[in-house]
Each structure stands twice: as structure tokens, then as C-alpha cells.
Amino acid sequence: ETGVTQTPRHLVMGMTNKKSLKCEQHLGHNAMYWYKQSAKKPLELMFVYNFKEQTENNSVPSRFSPECPNSSHLFLHLHTLQPEDSALYLCASSQEGAGAEVEKLFFGSGTQLSVL
């Protein structure tokens, strides 16, 4: 079992649909992240949760809505998306704070999203 699992791996949706991406981490980490990865562009940080509290929202449009019910699970709810939102959405986790080894990120394999 990998440390960070994401479902679904692929998603095709119309602009009027509502869907959710799911992420689960089995590493006991205290921070979770949503990133957007578009071809030939740097990773874009969307949301950060630390101890279940959202600590960062990088000016993400409201059609993306995160939810973190506990420190192991993270969701990204999608509604009325645009074609330019098509990308790979990566979830990651890390152990933050004093005593943590190098605060490296552990990524899931991502959800490849296509908006038609």
C-alpha cells in the first residue's frame, strides 16, 4: 500500500458536473496539500491543511472547494469547472514542525482531470 493514495486516477467531466477528488495518507503526517500540475508549468499550490485547519488558499477560484475531515483524509470538491482547469491534481502530505526530519513531501499519483 502506497503512503498517499488518490482516487480516481482519471476523471472526465462536463462543465456543469459536480465531482470530488479523494486523497488518503497512511503516514501519520500532520499536513496535507492540493497541487495543480499543468504540462510544462511549475507545480501550483492550491490549498494547505495543517492539523485539519486550512492554513493556505492561494487565490483559488471558488469552483474548487477543499475539505479535510481529519488529518488522514483530504477532498477536493469540483463544480462548474472550465476547460482550462484540465490538469493533473496532486495530493501530498508531510510532517511539519519541530523535530521533523527534512520536511519533504510525499505525493499521491494524482487525478488526471479533463473538463469538456
Next chain:
Amino acid sequence: GQNIDQPTEMTATEGAIVQINCTYQTSGFNGLFWYQQHAGEAPTFLSYNVLDGLEEKGRFSSFLSRSKGYSYLLLKELQMKDSASYLCAVRDSNYQLIWGAGTKLIIKP
């Protein structure tokens, strides 16, 4: 603004050595990371440098010069499985990660 530059694509031969460069301009510096990402897979951590010098891990080494805003990832004895994208990221003074767009490395037999 903050910026990370790395080549878009590189090609190398199996068994050879390749060096992937990364230059950065950031607001402060709290460490530099290299990640490897195979096509369709999760990025995975390769190395971390916070002090100047070379960090060696088997076939992979990473170098940092803070005064020059420069790092490189050195891959020796290249194998076909090393074909992947290599992502450089710098943690700035606010502990935010600034990412490069990645370097796609193609290994030819």
C-alpha cells in the same frame, strides 16, 4: 518575483553521466529539493540541500551554491529507468516551496 529556472528537456545515453542545472531567485532561502517524477506517477523525493556543497546518494548527487543561487543534480551510470522529469524546488524565507517547471530527461540506449 520569485523564479526557478531549469532546462525543459535533456537527452543522454545509457551508462553515461548527466547534469541537470537549476538556478533560482527567491526571497530568502531555506533549502533546495530535487524530486523525480516518472510519467503518470507521483513525484518522489530525491535530495535536499541546505548548506553549500555536494550531497551524494548512490548514483545521484546534488550540489548547492547559495551565493550563486545554483544547484545541480548529477546522475551517473544512467539507466533506462532514469527517464523521468526532475523537479527543482526552493523553500523561501516564508517556508513556501517555489517550484521549477521540471526537466524531462530522455535516456537513449
